[in-house]
Amino acid sequence: MKNFFIIIITKIITITLKIFGKNAGNLPGNLALKWDKDIFKYFKINGKIIAVTGTNGKTMTNNCIAQIFKDGGKKVISNLQGNNMETGILSTFIKNCTLTGKIKADYIILETDESYVPVVYKKLPLDCLIILNFFRDQLDRNGEMETLILKIQKFLEDYTGNLILNADDPNVSRLSKANPENKNIFFYSIDKCKESADELYEAAEGTYCPFCKTKLQYEYYQYAHIGKFKCPNCDYGEEEIYQLLTEISVDEGKFCIGGEQYKTKYDSLYAFYDLAAATAVAKLCEIPEDSVKNTIKEFALNNGRLEKLLINNCKTVINLAKNPTGFNVSLRMLQKDENKKDLLLVLNDNVADGRDVSWIWDIDFNNLCGVQRIITAGTRTYDMAIRVKTAGYPAEKIIPCTSIKEAVEKLYETENKKYVIANYTAIQNVRKEIKSFAKS
Numbered sequence: 342m343k344n345f346f347i348i349i350i351t352k353i354i355t356i357t358l359k360i361f362g363k364n365a366g367n368l369p370g371n372l373a374l375k376w377d378k379d380i381f382k383y384f385k386i387n388g389k390i391i392a393v394t395g396t397n398g399k400t401m402t403n404n405c406i407a408q409i410f411k412d413g414g415k416k417v418i419s420n421l422q423g424n425n426m427e428t429g430i431l432s433t434f435i436k437n438c439t440l441t442g443k444i445k446a447d448y449i450i451l452e453t454d455e456s457y458v459p460v461v462y463k464k465l466p467l468d469c470l471i472i473l474n475f476f477r478d479q480l481d482r483n484g485e486m487e488t489l490i491l492k493i494q495k496f497l498e499d500y501t502g503n504l505i506l507n508a509d510d511p512n513v514s515r516l517s518k519a520n521p522e523n524k525n526i527f528f529y530s531i532d533k534c535k536e537s538a539d540e541l542y543e544a545a546e547g548t549y550c551p552f553c554k555t556k557l558q559y560e561y562y563q564y565a566h567i568g569k570f571k572c573p574n575c576d577y578g579e580e581e582i583y584q585l586l587t588e589i590s591v592d593e594g595k596f597c598i599g600g601e602q603y604k605t606k607y608d609s610l611y612a613f614y615d616l617a618a619a620t621a622v623a624k625l626c627e628i629p630e631d632s633v634k635n636t637i638k639e640f641a642l643n644n645g646r647l648e649k650l651l652i653n654n655c656k657t658v659i660n661l662a663k664n665p666t667g668f669n670v671s672l673r674m675l676q677k678d679e680n681k682k683d684l685l686l687v688l689n690d691n692v693a694d695g696r697d698v699s700w701i702w703d704i705d706f707n708n709l710c711g712v713q714r715i716i717t718a719g720t721r722t723y724d725m726a727i728r729v730k731t732a733g734y735p736a737e738k739i740i741p742c743t744s745i746k747e748a749v750e751k752l753y754e755t756e757n758k759k760y761v762i763a764n765y766t767a768i769q770n771v772r773k774e775i776k777s778f779a780k781s
């Protein structure tokens with residue numbers, strides 16, 4: 342009876358927040374969990390749960406899977422807004438359940454924060470887990486990356502559901518061995534292409550074999566430590582690939598799967614990995630391929646993840662980056678672009694970003710040719726300004742701003758192409774300022 346009232350009250354809160362134009366991201370779940378820590382048990386779930394986790398690309402992959410399944414005619418419930426911790430997932434359940442706690446959908450697709458995978462799925466029946474990658478991220482919240490991987494590994498030791506893994510990340514593919522009894526393991530990978538490099542040129546984790554500590558040998562790198570690797574000592578890395586993207590043309594947004602050509606609006610290898618994961622799940626759940634191809638062709642997030650805008654005739658690319666790898670990927674896109682360009686970097690240190698911003702020292706700022714000016718903003722605007730100056734970028738071309746509005750105005754003072762890179766709590770503010778600047 343108590344749970345019945347918890348659901349009623351938190352549903353009322355959800356609806357009230359919605360009336361006032363607010364997204365009930367975490368609050369209803371937070372309250373429900375406070376009132377009953379076993380509230381998850383109240384839900385009667387009728388549908389398969391698919392979870393997406395990993396350091397980078399969760400929202401993009403999750404939302405792409407949700408779109409593929411919807412377009413494939415399935416009823417889908419998902420936390421599309423990216424509220425991916427226990428309270429956010431709970432809020433999604435509260436919003437979508439009946440008063441007696443019934444949740445009915447074909448698929449419940451949940452972006453899940455890495456550190457919450459063991460917490461949430463100890464309580465819920467999980468049908469499929471997708472693990473994208475592991476990079477250093479927000480160290481002060483997650484602790485060392487290795488600790489995090491071991492927590493997920495521990496959870497996987499008795500997990501027998503479907504497990505979809507990035508074969509090209511040695512930190513991820515090692516998890517296939519967590520439970521030798523689990524036969525439902527599927528790998529995805531991307532073939533060698535123009536973007537692939539013979540040598541590693543960014544700070545990287547996981548270059549040693551997790552089983553025998555021998556240095557891994559790479560046939561090629563895609564970005565950071567992602568690539569085709571093998572342990573010369575114990576043969577770790579020779580996995581059978583379930584979903585392989587071939588004939589990659591990143592610039593044209595094209596790739597093939599099993600001879601069938603796919604088109605996408607994205608032109609970054611980084612995004613192609615997310616699409617590889619999403620199409621792997623679709624294949625496993627038997628969504629018709631024609632439908633998947635159509636979804637991939639049209640899919641774009643438009644929420645600051647590789648978002649392209651035309652603002653007062655200036656081409657603008659906005660991307661979220663909350664760790665060195667994400668940043669380096671964005672910088673690589675900019676390096677490939679031969680246009681004159683201005684760069685806006687927005688760095689916040691709110692709790693959700695991680696208070697420790699020392700990770701900016703692991704960003705590779707060495708190649709900024711063609712960048713005419715760098716404007717910085719956010720709560721740590723001066724840290725970012727010092728960071729780019731230390732990398733050797735001329736001080737007179739660095740413009741630190743104390744408000745995002747001011748930064749956006751400065752950014753559009755020239756007609757150069759614009760690149761905007763912002764971290765977690767900064768990205769939506771900067772998008773809003775850019776859009777209102779366009780209208781003014």
Ligand SMILES: [Zn+2]
Binds near residue numbers: 550575577
């Ligand atoms: Zn080995």
